Every structure is written in C-alpha cells, then in structure tokens.
Amino acid sequence: xxxRSVHQLLPLFRRxxxxxxxxxxxxxxxxxxxAAVWLLRDEVLTRxxxxxxxxxxxxPPLPDVAGSCCVVYAVDDPESFPLLRxxxxxxxxxxxxxxxxxxxxxxxxxxxxxxxxxxxxxxxWSLHRLPPFDHLDLSGLDELLSxxxxxxxxxxxxxxxxxxxxxxxxxxATGAWDQNTYLQPVTGLSAKVDLARQWxxxxxxxxxxxxxxxxxxxxxxxxxxxxxxxxxxxxxSYLIALEAPPPRTATREERCNYYMRLPADSAERNAxxxxxxxxxxxxxxxxxxxxxxxxxxPSHLITLVSKNPELIELSAQALxxxxxxxxxxxxxxxxxxxxxxxxxxxxxxRTIGLEAVVAEFRHGPDMAPTMWAPIETFCRNVTxxxxxxxxxxxxxxxxxxxxxxxxxxxxxxxxIYLHHFIRQNRVEPxxxxxxxxxxxDPRGPFGxxxxxxxxxxxxxxxxxxxx
Numbered sequence: 001x002x003x004r005s006v007h008q009l010l011p012l013f014r015r016x017x018x019x020x021x022x023x024x025x026x027x028x029x030x031x032x033x034x035a036a037v038w039l040l041r042d043e044v045l046t047r048x049x050x051x052x053x054x055x056x057x058x059x060p061p062l063p064d065v066a067g068s069c070c071v072v073y074a075v076d077d078p079e080s081f082p083l084l085r086x087x088x089x090x091x092x093x094x095x096x097x098x099x100x101x102x103x104x105x106x107x108x109x110x111x112x113x114x115x116x117x118x119x120x121x122x123x124x125w126s127l128h129r130l131p132p133f134d135h136l137d138l139s140g141l142d143e144l145l146s147x148x149x150x151x152x153x154x155x156x157x158x159x160x161x162x163x164x165x166x167x168x169x170x171x172x173a174t175g176a177w178d179q180n181t182y183l184q185p186v187t188g189l190s191a192k193v194d195l196a197r198q199w200x201x202x203x204x205x206x207x208x209x210x211x212x213x214x215x216x217x218x219x220x221x222x223x224x225x226x227x228x229x230x231x232x233x234x235x236x237s238y239l240i241a242l243e244a245p246p247p248r249t250a251t252r253e254e255r256c257n258y259y260m261r262l263p264a265d266s267a268e269r270n271a272x273x274x275x276x277x278x279x280x281x282x283x284x285x286x287x288x289x290x291x292x293x294x295x296x297x298p299s300h301l302i303t304l305v306s307k308n309p310e311l312i313e314l315s316a317q318a319l320x321x322x323x324x325x326x327x328x329x330x331x332x333x334x335x336x337x338x339x340x341x342x343x344x345x346x347x348x349x350r351t352i353g354l355e356a357v358v359a360e361f362r363h364g365p366d367m368a369p370t371m372w373a374p375i376e377t378f379c380r381n382v383t384x385x386x387x388x389x390x391x392x393x394x395x396x397x398x399x400x401x402x403x404x405x406x407x408x409x410x411x412x413x414x415x416i417y418l419h420h421f422i423r424q425n426r427v428e429p430x431x432x433x434x435x436x437x438x439x440x441d442p443r444g445p446f447g448x449x450x451x452x453x454x455x456x457x458x459x460x461x462x463x464x465x466x467x
Contacts, residue, residue, distance in 0.1 A: 004031040006039075007140025013081045017044045020083075025051060028083075034060070034132035038090070044083050059199035062169035063130050064244065067094035069157035069167065071108075071150035072174050072195065074188020087191035089172075089199075090138070091130040094158050101128040105142045108150070115155045118177060118231045125158060148176040149186035152205065152224055156235050156242055164257060165243040172196055173205035173238050175224045183207050183226045183234050190214050193221070205238040240266070248276045256429045264426055273310055274348070277429045285318040285434050292438070298414065299323065299386040302375055304402065305338055306393035308427055309345035315390055315418055316354060318434055323355040325378040327371060329363035329398070368401050375405060387413035389439070403439075411440035 009031060012024055020028075029036065029052055037045060037060050048054050062070060070089040078086040092104075100109060104127060112127045129138070152175035160167055174192055176184040185207045186192075196204045197219045204216070208223035222241070228234045240262065246254040255276055262269035301321045303312050305328040316324050328342040339360070346356035359374035361367055379387055389406040391399045406413050414436055421431040435445045 004135065005137040005140055006031070007137070010144065013083045016082045017041070017047050020044075020047065022051065029054065031136070033135070035136055038132070039085060039088050040083055041085050060132075062199070063091045063093070064167060064169045065093065065130075066164075066166050067157055067161040068092065068130060069153040070169075070172060071147070071153050072172060072192045073145050073147075074149075074186075074191045075144075076146070076187070078191070085191075085195065087188060087195040089195065090133060092127050092154070092157075093130050094125050094154075094161050095128050096123060096125050098126065098128065100126050103129055103134075103137045103139055105139055105145065105147065107142045108147045111147045111151060112154060114177075115151060115158060119155060119158060121158065121162070125161075127154065146187075148184070149174045149188075151175060151177040152183075152235065152238065155231060156239055159232065159235065159239060160243055163243075163261065164254065165261075167242050168244045170200065170202045171205075171238075171242045172201050172203070173224060173235075173242075175205070175207050175234075177231060177234075182229060183224055185210050193219065203241055205241070240268070245272055245276065248279075252280075252430060259429060260424055260426070264424075270310065273429070274313070278310065278314060281430060281432055282314055282317045284430065285314065285432055286320075289318065289434060289436075292414075292436075297386065298388045300379065300382050301325070301388045301390060302378065302402070302406075303327070303390035303392075304394035304398050305342040305345060307341065308393065309341045309348075311392060311418055311420075311427065311432075312345050312390075313348055313352070314432060315392070315416060315434070316349060317352070319388060319416070321354070321388065323378075324349055324357070325374060326356060326358045327361055327374065327402075328358070329361050329367070363395070363398070365397075367398070368405065371401055372405055372409075376409075379410065384410045384412045385414075388436075389413060389415050390418070391415050392418040406439040411438075413439045415439055415444075417445055 009028070012028065015024065025048055029048060032039060036048070036054070037058050042058070045054065045058065068091060070091050072087060072089045074087045075081055075084055078084070108127065116125060129136070152173040155177070156173060157167065174186050174189070176186055178184050189206060189210055193204065193214050193216045197216060201219060203220045203222055205222045205224050208226045211221055211223055214221070222237065224238055225234045225236070243258065243261070246258050259269065259272055259277060262272065298319050298321050300323045301316050301319060302325045303315065305312070305326050312324065312326065326342045326346055328338040330336060330338045342358045346358050349356040357378055361370040361374070387410055389402055391403050403415060406415055416434055416436045419433040419435055421428045437443070437445050
C-alpha cells in the first residue's frame with residue numbers, strides 16, 4: 001500500500017471544521033482512514049460521518065501485543081490546529097531484528113536509541129508503527145511534535161517485553177527523562193488527562209511532582225518516581241501496573257515468572273497466587289499423596305502463621321481437612337502484623353468452606369504452655385489419627401515446640417512438612433512437596449532415607465510423598 005504523509009495534511013489541520021470543503025474532507029478520510037479517530041476532534045468526526053460512511057469506533061481498540069505502547073502527544077498550540085485533538089496517542093511496538101521504520105519521525109527514533117542506552121539494552125530493537133498508523137508516513141512531524149514525554153511509555157514497553165510480559169491497554173504514562181536530572185515534568189498534562197479519561201484509561205502515571213497539578217475524576221493518577229537516577233526504579237510502580245497478568249491457561253513458566261516479579265507485599269501478588277497458581281499447586285500436591293492406611297481421613301490441621309500464609313490454604317486443601325487451628329505470635333513491637341495475617345488466612349479458609357480458629361501464643365523458651373492451651377481445646381473429641389500438625393512455618397523454636405507437643409500428647413497423630421524452595425524471599429511456585437510422618441515415628445520424615453535400617457518395612461507405609 002502506498003504510504004500517505006500526514007505532514008502534507010498540516011495546512012488542512014489548521015482549517016476549522018465548518019470551513020472544510022467536501023474535497024478536503026474526502027482527502028482527510030482517504031489519507032487517515034481508521035487513524036482519523038485517533039487524531040481528529042470528535043466534532044470533526046461527527047462532521048465527516050454526516051457526509052461520508054466513516055466506520056470507526058470511539059474510543060478505538062488499544063494495543064495489547066507484546067512490546068506495544070501508546071505515546072501520548074499534546075499539541076503545543078491547539079488553537080492553531082482546530083481539526084486535531086489537543087492531545088492524541090500513537091500506537092507503537094518494539095521489534096527486534098527488523099530494519100528501522102522509516103515512517104516514524106527521526107527524533108522519535110533518537111529517543112528510542114536513548115532509551116536503550118538508559119536501560120543498557122544492546123540488542124537491535126527498534127520502534128515501529130502499529131495499525132491504523134502503519135500506512136501513514138509520520139516522518140515529517142518532528143516540527144509539530146516533541147517526543148520526549150514518550151520516554152516513560154517507550155522505556156516501560158521495552159522492559160516489559162524483555163521480561164516476557166504483555167501490557168494492559170488501559171494503563172498509560174507520560175514522562176520525560178534527563179540522564180543528569182532524572183525524570184522530568186511534561187507539558188500539556190491537562191490535555192493528556194482529558195484524552196485518557198475520554199478513552200476510558202483506568203490509570204495514568206505522571207511525574208510525581210505534577211500529581212497535584214491536574215484533577216481527573218474517573219481516572220486514577222499515579223506517580224512516576226522522581227529523584228531516582230536508575231530508570232528502572234523510576235518506572236517500578238508503572239511496570240507493575242502495566243503488566244497484564246497471564247491467565248490460568250498460560251504456561252506454568254509464564255505464570256510463575258509474573259508472580260515472582262510482583263512485589264512481595266502487594267495485594268496483587270497474593271490474589272494472583274490464590275487465583276492462578278494455588279489451585280494447580282494443590283492438585284499437584286494432592287496427586288502425590290499416598291494414604292498411610294485404608295480409610296485414613298485427616299480432618300483437623302494445626303498450623304503456625306508465617307509471612308507466607310498462603311501455604312496454610314495449600315496444606316489444608318491438599319490434605320482435605322475440615323477444620324484448621326491458626327496459631328500466631330506477634331513480635332515484641334506489638335504491631336499486630338501476625339494477627340492480621342492470621343485473620344486474613346482464616347477468612348480465606350472460610351470462603352472455601354473450612355472452619356478456622358485463630359489463637360495467639362507467647363513466643364519464647366516458655367511458649368509450650370501458651371501454645372498447648374488452644375491446641376487442647378481444638379483437638380478435644382477428635383480422633384488422634386485425624387489430627388495433622390504442620391511443622392513447616394514459624395521459627396525453628398516454634399516448629400520444635402509444635403512437634404514436641406504432637407509427640408507427647410498425640411503420638412498417633414501426623415506431622416507434615418511442606419518442602420519448598422525460596423527464591424527472592426518467597427516460595428517458588430510448584431516447588432512445594434508434602435512430606436508426612438507419624439508423630440511417634442522416631443525416624444521422622446527420613447523413614448525411607450536410602451540405607452535406613454527400617455526402609456521398606458511395613459511401618460514405612462505411612463509415607464505420603466511419592467518420589
């Protein structure tokens with residue numbers, strides 16, 4: 001298809017909508033086609049629809065393919081261009097190994113090269129036009145547009161692509177970068193906010209120093225962090241919001257990598273784990289379980305609350321218990337963090353139909369009596385063979401204490417350990433494996449250790465994990 005130059009339309013963009021002659025309107029449609037809705041004011045589109053069959057959608061579908069972004073421009077002197085929107089977006093995509101897109105302005109390519117330098121990216125990535133701009137020659141727009149505020153969108157799109165992620169189309173950013181003075185404010189912010197609101201963008205990231213400069217009802221304005229020399233740190237919050245969560249149908253690797261990139265203390269991380277990882281992890285752990293004897297049916301789980309409370313739900317569902325006792329000990333500061341985690345874990349268990357009891361104990365060398373009191377109440381009238389004590393979470397002293405209580409008072413109950421790997425200070429998904437042994441078994445979880453004198457005997461039947 002023969003490319004048409006938008007630069008040739010600049011004189012026409014200076015005309016008022018009421019002064020457009022039919023031939024000029026026709027030229028606009030022939031040249032812009034579907035890009036008309038991106039560039040022209042709504043009143044101009046209305047005028048064109050009155051005279052010509054204009055099959056466009058407002059707002060248009062926004063790109064969500066890997067490496068894509070929308071660079072949002074503000075026209076410096078909107079009154080001089082009555083046909084153009086005061087702010088408009090251009091959809092772009094990073095591609096590797098292709099020749100440079102000659103239809104983009106040279107200064108935009110220069111910005112892309114600087115972005116690669118800021119992010120220390122050596123590979124041959126370059127920016128390219130996406131539909132409906134792929135048939136338009138935009139190379140002559142350097143005299144009309146400043147591309148610097150597109151730095152945040154372009155840089156984040158490249159980082160996300162290198163991580164293997166895809167963008168949310170309803171999250172935008174505008175922010176310039178100066179290597180010597182960090183993230184810079186942008187011009188035309190009010191017009192950009194208006195466009196984002198009109199196009200149903202949910203979140204717009206702007207330089208932190210400009211957060212209070214505009215109001216945006218129905219649109220969440222969030223900060224790009226200023227004062228940080230590292231571009232990745234300046235973009236950190238934006239990158240987290242920008243990345244679209246891989247669905248549960250995505251590969252295990254895609255889901256795990258996304259989860260590991262989320263901040264450890266974020267609500268998004270916990271929600272993603274529960275909705276997109278935990279069901280499959282539970283199914284895998286359950287499939288590896290071997291009942292110690294016919295009719296074995298654990299019903300009550302006693303566990304400790306840690307900073308990875310999702311492991312409680314995993315163990316409870318993999319074992320198929322009905323009731324859980326969640327023991328917690330707050331630190332000396334009395335901040336209440338562990339109680340909060342315990343209450344949240346209990347609420348999650350109740351949403352899936354399990355009973356949950358929360359109880360506090362005192363941490364320290366004399367913790368056994370304070371831990372035993374709620375355990376004794378919880379286990380009353382429960383057959384010991386149906387009790388499971390979790391030796392996974394908590395400090396070493398806590399796990400030693402709960403194991404001792406199980407051995408001393410419920411020797412025919414069961415102890416479990418959820419074996420898992422820690423990466424980046426969190427449990428690595430799908431590394432979880434349940435190991436279980438009877439409380440009175442002196443070999444503990446090592447009953448089938450190679451070379452064990454008792455390995456392979458009848459008592460070894462109460463192993464619960466397949467090799």
